Amino acid sequence: MIKLDIMIKGIGIDICDIKRLGKAIRKNKRFLKRVYSEREINYCGPKKNSILHYAGRFAVKEAFIKAVSFDKTIKLNEVEVINNRQGRPDIAMTPAIKALLKKKKGKDINISISHTHAAAVAVCVIT
Numbered sequence: 664m665i666k667l668d669i670m671i672k673g674i675g676i677d678i679c680d681i682k683r684l685g686k687a688i689r690k691n692k693r694f695l696k697r698v699y700s701e702r703e704i705n706y707c708g709p710k711k712n713s714i715l716h717y718a719g720r721f722a723v724k725e726a727f728i729k730a731v732s733f734d735k736t737i738k739l740n741e742v743e744v745i746n747n748r749q750g751r752p753d754i755a756m757t758p759a760i761k762a763l764l765k766k767k768k769g770k771d772i773n774i775s776i777s778h779t780h781a782a783a784v785a786v787c788v789i790t
Contacts, residue, residue, distance in 0.1 A: 672769040673789035675729025678782050679722040685714045698724070700743040700755075715783065719752075719776040720744040722785035727754060727772070730787040731763045744774070752776050752785075764789065 687694050695704055698721065707716040724742040728734065736759075743755040752774045754760055764770065769789040776785045 669790050671788060671790055672767045673730035673732065673787075675726035675731075675787045676784070677722040677725035677729065678784045679718040679725070680782055681714055681718045681778070682781070684718050684721060688714070688717065696740070698739045700740050702755075703744060706746075715778050718783035719778055719785060722783045723752060723754070723774055723776060723787065726774075726785045726787035730772075730789050731767055734763055734766070737763060754787075 695717075699707070699717065703717075703720055707713045707720065710716050721739075723744045724739045727742050728737065728739075731737075741757065741759050743757065745753055745755050747753045754772050754774065760772075764772070767789055771790045773788045773790065774785065776783065778784065
């Protein structure tokens with residue numbers, strides 16, 4: 664048996680309705696800038712099913728905010744979801760994100776995203 668000594672500092676989960684998010688994006692052009700970083704828009708926009716990628720990232724942002732105990736000091740577009748070198752989703756370590764991690768006494772952020780044609784779900788675990 665493997666014994667791991669990992670202390671979970673925060674956990675969050677979110678599910679995003681793809682149809683509803685697509686409607687919000689089509690209805691309000693400012694929505695993208697308010698929710699996503701420029702890098703996220705450049706990544707998701709050109710994709711064949713861009714709304715799936717936007718929905719996954721939206722779910723990550725909400726899951727992260729829940730994992731840091733609904734901290735109101737951070738805006739959605741400041742939680743930037745990137746892919747690491749292996750292609751795994753990650754959150755960019757900006758000064759704002761580092762400050763939230765320090766506040767939670769956390770060191771690592773672990774993200775998982777999944778989706779169907781109807782919904783995207785994300786889990787965020789801070790250790």
